[in-house]
Amino acid sequence: MVTTAPEAFIFMKVGNHAGEDFEQILQRKNNEFKRTGRIFWGYGGRSCHPLTQVQPFARLQVKRYGSLCLLMQTIDSHAVPDIIPATEYSEDGIRWKRIPDGITVIGSRYALILDEIQPGDLDIAICRYEVGIGPSRGKAASEYIGRHVDKACLSVREGARDRRGQKSHFKYYAGLIKPYAVMLR
Amino acid sequence: MASHIDLRECLNAISDVVNNRPSPLREFDQIYMKTADMLLQTEHVGRQFDGRKVVFIGDGDAIALYLVHLHNSGLLERAPKAVHVLDFDERVVLSIKKFAQQFGISGRVVAELYNVADPLPRRHWQKFSGFYTNPPFGASNGGKSVEAFLKRGIEAVGKEAVGCLVIADHKTLPWTTDVLVSTENMVLKNGFVIREMLPEFHHYHLDDTPELTSCSMVIRRVQWERKPYASTAMGARARRNFYGEASPLWARYVRDLTYGGRRPSRDHKIEPWKGVGK
Numbered sequence: 028m029v030t031t032a033p034e035a036f037i038f039m040k041v042g043n044h045a046g047e048d049f050e051q052i053l054q055r056k057n058n059e060f061k062r063t064g065r066i067f068w069g070y071g072g073r074s075c076h077p078l079t080q081v082q083p084f085a086r087l088q089v090k091r092y093g094s095l096c097l098l099m100q101t102i103d104s105h106a107v108p109d110i111i112p113a114t115e116y117s118e119d120g121i122r123w124k125r126i127p128d129g130i131t132v133i134g135s136r137y138a139l140i141l142d143e144i145q146p147g148d149l150d151i152a153i154c155r156y157e158v159g160i161g162p163s164r165g166k167a168a169s170e171y172i173g174r175h176v177d178k179a180c181l182s183v184r185e186g187a188r189d190r191r192g193q194k195s196h197f198k199y200y201a202g203l204i205k206p207y208a209v210m211l212r
Numbered sequence: 213m214a215s216h217i218d219l220r221e222c223l224n225a226i227s228d229v230v231n232n233r234p235s236p237l238r239e240f241d242q243i244y245m246k247t248a249d250m251l252l253q254t255e256h257v258g259r260q261f262d263g264r265k266v267v268f269i270g271d272g273d274a275i276a277l278y279l280v281h282l283h284n285s286g287l288l289e290r291a292p293k294a295v296h297v298l299d300f301d302e303r304v305v306l307s308i309k310k311f312a313q314q315f316g317i318s319g320r321v322v323a324e325l326y327n328v329a330d331p332l333p334r335r336h337w338q339k340f341s342g343f344y345t346n347p348p349f350g351a352s353n354g355g356k357s358v359e360a361f362l363k364r365g366i367e368a369v370g371k372e373a374v375g376c377l378v379i380a381d382h383k384t385l386p387w388t389t390d391v392l393v394s395t396e397n398m399v400l401k402n403g404f405v406i407r408e409m410l411p412e413f414h415h416y417h418l419d420d421t422p423e424l425t426s427c428s429m430v431i432r433r434v435q436w437e438r439k440p441y442a443s444t445a446m447g448a449r450a451r452r453n454f455y456g457e458a459s460p461l462w463a464r465y466v467r468d469l470t471y472g473g474r475r476p477s478r479d480h481k482i483e484p485w486k487g488v489g490k
Contacts, residue, residue: 087457166384
């Protein structure tokens, strides 16, 4: 269970999506976990590309700290993407496999691979973190996450001790499991 | 000194090339430069490469085509005599060939499939008088990907050659300074000097980092000796960490399933009106 601020994590704003409210999504995803032992957590956008950002970031953090988690910040979201379920996924963009039976990912280009999503109650000073990978590497997380960016691979800033500052509240979390992130189609 | 350009005519000519390019693939750091910056870059490198035979080590932006197309259309005073693009993306290679044929510039434009992890083909060793590269910026690998592309550019050029590197340069992103330092060191170690530097000169279509800029670094060879062919493949370790630690160069080529637009695209389908048959 995540009870203290981790050294690194994947930040993601979450909410209602594709006509489902967030509670329904959580229930459906955890049912998928019970059936298949993993969750495909769909997402889109240009940040957190599965191959160039999430996978290498996760490999490094797992090597350093033994695990990496996704922290979910719930927001009032009404994202209405095309309701098209993915039929295939790929870990490398080359070899494509069928989405396992029992898993449904809707309206997403990419997916994080998670273990069970659990409720939590964690307040984290985002100003202690910076972007951990990609062209914005080193940029303060509090500056990076904003109007156009709703997810990020974050790690603690070197020498960041101050735990004060504006806190972000996370109500749910899940560990990433191999292969950490995939492409969908 | 900058050349005089006709903005409307130039932008329309640039638009010809933009319209011809394949979609960028973010997984390979193909991120296109913004159009106005491409025009300024084209004018800038046209002066640097005037009358030279220039090899492009990767060219998703299609700067090689802008140079020859604008010059051939009488819109750019100075440009290379010929350009030769080496790129691992067959969509890029075929789109360049198609454009060159369509606009009657095939005699000055060559494009071929090549991955920088492979040795430079023997026929290109020290054969060009200029090189251009806009490589993956190396945010997470300390500039190793920049060095890989720069190395091939250096191998491909001869005496008194001129090179142009487009690499990340932004004052609030410290990694860009680290990469600039390592690149400048490599430039100097290989007998080149920096002749011109346009800092924070270009912007990109990059959603999560729209403020990221790059510089145009022009270098000139001051020490040279003819050497026998000695290009080697990139080592296994460098390939394993090409995009950053634990982030390997996993793809050798990107293949074009439309064969340069001759076969139908597979990214759409047509839904007909019900009851209307052809």
